[in-house]
Amino acid sequence: MSDDRWWLAIDFGTSNTAAAHTRTGDGSIHPVSLTHRSNLLPSAVFVRADGEILTGDAAQNAADHHPEGFVPAPKRLISQPFIRTGSVDLTPSLMIAAVLRSVIRRAAVLHDDVPPERVVLTHPEAWSHATVAVLVDAASRAGIDPSTITTVSEPRAAAYYYTRTAPLQPGTALAVFDFGGGTADVAVLRIADSGVFDVVAARGDNALGGKNFDALIRRWALDHVTDRDPVLRAEFADGAPGSIEAIRALDEAARGAKEVLSETPSATVAVIGSGSRTTLSLTRPEFDSLITPQVESAADLVRDALADSRIAPGSLHALYLTGGSSRIPLVHQELSRVARVATLDDPKMVVAQGALIAARHTFASDRNPVKDQNPGEAPNRVAARQSTNPAAGANVPERSSGASTSNTRRGAIAGAVTALVAVGVVVAWVGTRGDSVDPQTFAGPSAGVGTVTVAQETRTTGAPMTTPVTTTSTTPATTYATTTRTPSTRTPGGVVTVANADAQGFVDEVGPRCNADNEALGIARTTDSLIVVCRTGVDRLYYKGIRVEDGSGIEIDDPIVVADGFQVTNAGVTYRFDDSALLITEGGTELAREPMLEFWSAYN
Template identity: 45%
Template sequence: MGGWALSIDFGTSNTAAAHTSAVSGRIETLALTHHGNLLPSSVAVGAAPEHAILTGAAAAAEADRNPGAFVASPKRFVGQVPSVRIGEVDVPVEVLISGVLRTVLDRALAAHNRQMPNRVVLTHPEGWSQDQVAVLVNAAARAGIDPRIVVTVSEPRAAAHHYSRAASTEPGTKLAVFDFGGGTLDVAVLTATGSGTFEVVAARGDNGLGGKNFDARLHQWVENTLASDDPEVARALRSAPMHVQRTVDEQVRRAKELLSESPSASISVDTGRHRHTLTITRAEYDQLISGDIDKAAGLARSTFFDAGVAPGQLAALYLTGGSARTPLVHTRIGQLGPIATLDDPKTVVAQGALLAVDRASAAQRGGDTSGGDVPAPTRVLQNPVPPPPVVPPQPVVNPQPIVTPQPPADPEPQGRGRRTWPIVTTAVAALLIATGAAAAVAWSMSGSDDDQGTVALADVVTTTSTTADPVANTTERQVTTAPQQLPKTDILRIGTDLAPGEYAVRPLDASGGYWERLSCLDGDFDCILENAVVEGNGYVKVQSGDVALGVRNLLLTPIAAPVTTTPSVATVAPTVAGTDGQGFVDVPEARCNHTNNAVAIARTTDSLVVVCETGAGRYYYKGVRMADGAAIEIDDPAPSGPGKFTATNGAVQYRLSPSWLVIIDGSDVVGEETMVEYWSK
């Protein structure tokens, strides 16, 4: 069997993929579930000790059991925080993403007799920085994909290439891509080049506008209609278990999709004891989402203005993304330019990505050095070299702490500090690529239904790593040009011998090395906050609160602080009266702490509430009752649906939604407060 290529469009809400067919060699959409071509981008983190990354149906099932373990959209964290707190574990964002990428890879391998592809193309938003693209490439490496065969291309370029198959595009032709997905909207204007590639002229995005907004509007309609038509069912739904509410969310999504093709749709609400069926017409639905679509059209107009083109100068306005199938989108956006659609708008980016890379490679071979479709951080690697053979790393049993001659009893000691996620070393990743085996990383698909995936990382020795390949310059950290020489085996006191910060670590020889962060120097086992055995290139972040760093047989090199950039997205201002981006002005009990930003703000008939996001990807809930000033603050409320959060304080739950604040003590509803004003990101 000849070589083949795979592309993965990792989206905010859903993921799509395409491959070159094993039979025909043509580019085809890859089926990712039994039911269709899309895989939800959401993941869940399984229970200890494995903490497996669950995808698909397995993630949804875990979310029902443990909502706090569910991450609805890992893509939103890229470039915002390095890791997300799940229970007592800090999980790197790239680890969360790797679970989705691995599930896609497994589906593709099944169609190609388990033969690895010779090229993998990953798509990303046009506005992503080099560091953000690096997170995606690193996630692919964790999923078992050799970084040397990875190519990245922006989503609008990929879409433009897909559509250009059906229409000729002379040099200088201007077209626009309106990518309306489940969680985000991205608009770009592109110009065709003489080499058959495309150059992005202008791009804008809104991370708070997408199909999830339509879901929230329709869900609120369900709650309001039930409150009017059948108050008993409405009350039962507000206090129903999470799996019942998730079923209603699925009914809402199905109705939304049906309304793209039918004049009406039904939504059944079944709480176990009560059942009620609602019917909504397309005209009613259009009225609900009209404001969101007007906002999307406004973003498109602004992008056209940035590009210096009038809508009439566009050769085509291509609609991509699942939300682009909405008839009202076609009507409103069609007023801005000639609408063009082709195939399933949810999968055109994945298909176009393979075309984009082929054409860019051809342009480079032809001597075109303009960079047209391959600007940084997009990379095209021609004739990738297969990975060299790697000696399997030996598991380390009972690593001996540097500060004591006695080996610890546990091979993976945990200190009193926060746990960190097991991270795959370069050597392990290369081993997985070279052999396809799971000597150190156990990849498995759980259950008989391949709509659900499980990536188990329990057997990996706790290790920290940077990007594997020196060829992949776009994914490597930048190291200072004059590295400080630090002791190879020693106890380095923080603040005296070593400054807090990030350090690259490398063993001095093939025997490997070892490091441990310490909270004390008395030789006690509990002094170890975190430790790692290093087989290849590694990484350690020394915290300011650490007492010392112990190293054995390692060369440490300080890493320069990475350059951070802000994605080009619109900021959604809160619409609740008397608030700003941190909550209620002059009401500290309903305002985010420090410089944290609000993700939801609510004014009910009785209370003021704000849900805030920390810089570590965690949330907290603050609320105050207006009548008596009684206030509460709760850590880690769980997102439980579009614009919804559930905060748990002992046996009491506070369920916040666009329509209600419901307070449940055990199984009893002790408070129901009607929403007066509500805003969420």
């Protein structure tokens, strides 16, 4: 590699983004400092009314004053065609591009603003080709030459990193468990004769991560404050003035306590209101008792992947850990019951550095763009099937038929995602948007990474965008079916009783939420889905849902109020939910039934 040639790897994560680069001259690999105090850049974005996108700490700072424009985890929403923030609708690609652009600028400073010769992007093993295409498109929008873009799955990158100093023999099996802020993924890999890592099994839970632990600490803190200072506790109630800002501050305190407890036996959690403050002490045993069910679910995920691979835990060379949540001592303890856990390096930088090793290992002598090894494939995590809905026209993910009984516990703990997409209905901003995104134009693994022609547009419902979007869509408009609206004569009212929800829907980045100032009439959490039914100012209803397993979202116009619940129909498929279950039918045939965990209706 000549003196001015360098490579860049970007690990775009749910909570934070990391990067690594090759040093000019000797080609050694080093982390990129992405802020003045850390190698990590928060993956959050903030969209201003004029369409400008802020990233990282600037985004988090702006959210304190205008939370409606804040998107804390764009990665969770990557499969959604559009994301509404205040008065502006943006594609996930544009939001992700802003984050990647920030990384590239910081890295380029280290090389006198010479652009990288190659850029390696990492992604979860289970991502489809279409989802990887959105990430690649975002990189090209960030100014990266598409011919230099490479993708590699996160577990492969981690495997290359952990085995960099002691190459293993062909046939050796190992596992990588990535426990991040918002997701948990495990992959079992075997070294082929060629020296590359083949993934033989993979599992994931997109609703299990460090943010679950943060939420548990927050709930613990509020429970304690209820007895000590009822007035302070009232400031965190749904709809209370300043409640959103107070909850954000408490979440930060919870996250800090979680990280401190990985190193020390106790930590403090400050609960701050407008006129008072209470400081609580949380010990590690108390913390462990809070998170034990989630950690056991993480261990079950590893057991399931090993069962899928048909590799005995005792035959595994090692279980390697990545992701910030893997620092937690209880995680080490529980995973050690499953397999031998290898010595842990900095878990937040492993994937970014390993991505460069993987690219160099396979293509060091090749000046052509680095190509991923089977991007997006995930044996035994999800199985593709042709939709039963003829209007859908595309394969959609479905739970593996080999799911173990431990998945039932994980589903109940994780809470939620809408099964609407799972039966083949993929609708974006139904009834209000006619443009569609066709990510299938992305070249799959057999063709390598090529130019992406995914249509990505910016929409506004208020102030226009100041930056034009130059990508041209070649996809025809899509016609969406809606139900016939039957207004209800009942008057809504009552206090929301679903956890982590307020009068407009779910308050964290996982669940759906009503647009603008629209009110929620129904909120539900099933074993697989989060659902909200909203009402506009002109008394029109719409249905929004998120499927936790892959973050897929859907919106359907004109649901109706029925006895004890709500019902909406799209393209012949009917979705009805009440306090017992979400029932999905087509032509009288039951397609799916999801038990209800939490349900609230303004009419009950």
